[in-house]
Amino acid sequence: MCACLAAAASPAFARSAALPGVTVGLPTGAQPPTGLYFNLTTSFGMRETLPRDSQANANQPTFVWATPWPGDKTQLRFVFTQPISAVSPQAREWEGGFGQQFIAAQLARDLGGGVGVSYMLGGYQTTGTRFAIQSPSLAHRFAISYTADGWNLTANLHYGMMLESRSPSGVLSNDYMNLDLTATKRFGQWQVGAIAFGSTDLPTGVASYRPQGQVAVGALVGYTFNPVTVQAFVTRDVAQRNYGGEETRFWMRVLVPLYRDQREALPNRTLVSRDEN
Template identity: 60%
Template sequence: MTGFGLGLRGIASAALALYAAGSTTAAYAASAAQPGQTIGLPVGAQLPVGLYFVNLSSFGTRSTRPGDTSTNVNLPTFAWSTPWDIAGGRLQFFVTQPVVAATLQGAPYQSGIGQPLLAAQLAWDLGHDVGVSYFFGGYLPIETRFLTQSASLTHRFAASYTGQDWNLTANLLHGIFLETRSPFGALYPDYLNLDLTAAKKFGKWQVGAVAFGSSDLPTGVSSYRPQGQIAVGGLVGYNFGPVNLQAYLTRDVVQRNYRGRETRGWLRVIVPLYQDKDEVEPNRTLVTRRQAE
């Protein structure tokens, strides 16, 4: 399952851009995709045919001066795994509408609607519990001023191994902005994110290690200070039958131009609204098509 996430990487940095745009300092910006948003999901594998609701909620605090910068990101998503194949890959669609709240260095919280994501994906079952996928979509423009505003394209390449109750997944996310500047002067760099998962199921439980990294791509603007981070953490999940829950905690071990390291807690709920009974046994929450057999 890929693309459930839509996020706003460096939401606090976008808020910083509003302050910087009216000053002599270089403007900070934020990308459209939140690093870590696909952790825990076998994003290279096919979904069983059906309709799903997924929400990923996260709260993070970054140590900055004079006060901490905190963000809450909620990513409600509808995912439709169709019965149709194109070039041997299962066709899947995703729609996400985020809701975000943020405080910059202890200032009052601001909240607003983030950029909607519309996307499609092809996922191929290569056999031997290996799957790969290609995801392509777009973030629509918005006018919420403390968030990323410009429209952008995203494409993602994922590979998953799901045999023997493992989820070994790598997902590379590449974002391309259609406009390089916001109306307030913030620079929007293209970006690369990499989400990594190594988790194993033990009955209804799932535990594992996770990591993600992100980096702005070159902008050609000498005054811009590119942002990047590497974070690691742990994941635990539980299958309640019709509903799956996952929680993970991450901490930056390396950061560049974020003014501090972030600790973030994440909670994901996966609710199958409809599943094809020919592909999924009763009381089996979606994981992958093969694991549901």
């Protein structure tokens, strides 16, 4: 759950406030044990723009509070993310700064048989970082997960609504839709599988606007050290629209339970179900 950088400033980034692919590998429709969790997702991307490649680093430290309420197979969660990012458009000098804070509440429901669903409502705040999106927005997220028998089969749909049609600097702000997909299997403490994501700008009504979109696929490997889980994955665009070139992105994630109800915790399990960033 984090703010992504504006494409007007760098073709290495999507316009969506949520970084496309940021929730792959997470069972966002499932319920973690009651507790407080820390999730750090970092990525380094290289986009094949001309005349030189563009590079970007995005870091999304996130706190998730999974509450015991309201019970009866339903869980309320609260999420906070403060992104820190840097960009180098076409090999120019690096710029860095804080991205848009994300604050959200999420309801997750256990449907039985290893199936869970969730809905998140949150908001991205304005930021003074010039290369980041400066318009506030609402984020709706709908997830479904199957987590029985060591599987993590998850689809997480992001729908973002910009609250201002243009940023204070005059950059056009558009609604967006992202879809993050995960299909992994756990073997003991190891986790391996395939991931994919897609993103698209939604119509703006401005005839001169060139909407952007991408589809990327990749592979993930994870290991649980109990209680900490580490994931590494790589994604590559197989299709892109108006970005100037395909992107290869390398990701690393660390999931740390700061506190959890030991009566609910299970070994070798991806405990943090995070819809952020």
